[in-house]
Amino acid sequence: MNIGNASVKSGLPAKTIRYYEEIGLVSPDRSDNGYRDFSQDHLHKLSFVQRARSLGFTIEECRALLSLYEDRDRASSDVKTMARAHLDQIGEKIESLLAMQATLSELVKKCHGDNRPDCPILDGLAGKQGKKA
């Protein structure tokens, strides 16, 4: 199967698939005309990576997951450990975004947002504490 086809079926842009080949995540065969030729197995890997990426795993984590996936003798605990570590990172990101959200929406709430130059948001960024009441 050509790259265009593989792209549609895996949900990955052709450019991305070429990039994945370049970094050694997948190694499709080549047809006589030089076109990449993807087997069902390659397609499977691509979809696997697509899902893992969409869950926020890095490329290197995807590589590790792929090799666990290919390893018939893996221990599921290895996978679970990786997944949990990743879950922790997700949790941290969420925490930090929630903190940003809280701070910023507080500032936005205080800002009257009219034509006057007085602006609690800028004051907040400048380190001036706005009056509480």
Added chain:
Amino acid sequence: MNIGNASVKSGLPAKTIRYYEEIGLVSPDRSDNGYRDFSQDHLHKLSFVQRARSLGFTIEECRALLSLYEDRDRASSDVKTMARAHLDQIGEKIESLLAMQATLSELVKKCHGDNRPDCPILDGLAGKQGKKA
């Protein structure tokens, strides 16, 4: 004040401050020996950017915020608009991270995590739907 000092007071690494100069966010003076010389005003800007970055604004947004900050005639509505747009983006990121978290923790929950190779996490990534019950 030297860059090391400015670094401590602004909470930004010296490297980052140099980078900010390179892209024109701050323009410190130079001493006779070629060292950067930061005034209180420069320091103020650096702290401003540090806070804005920590709230997740991009560099270009920081640039815009800085120029609004410097503009005595700005309308606070302009700032509020930017802040709200940014809040929306933060909200979207949080949503997508929560979705990842939900999916992944579901998979983790299903995985027994022992020495056997059977692994619902990998199956999930491979597109196989695990049995519900």
Added chain:
DNA sequence: GATAGGGCTTCCAGTTGCTGGAGGGTCAAG
């Protein structure tokens, strides 16, 4: 005066994960 250390300078390269574009070959249809 020599030397050791720390801080400062510039410049170049690398990070992550792609994405866009130039320039050109291939293939099937009309």
Added chain:
DNA sequence: CTTGACCCTCCAGCAACTGGAAGCCCTATC
């Protein structure tokens, strides 16, 4: 035979830094 849709490779660039090399500068100590 040409058109258009594919495919190929290679190079450059994005954000926002970060690390390192090579080399001044400044102060303190011997």
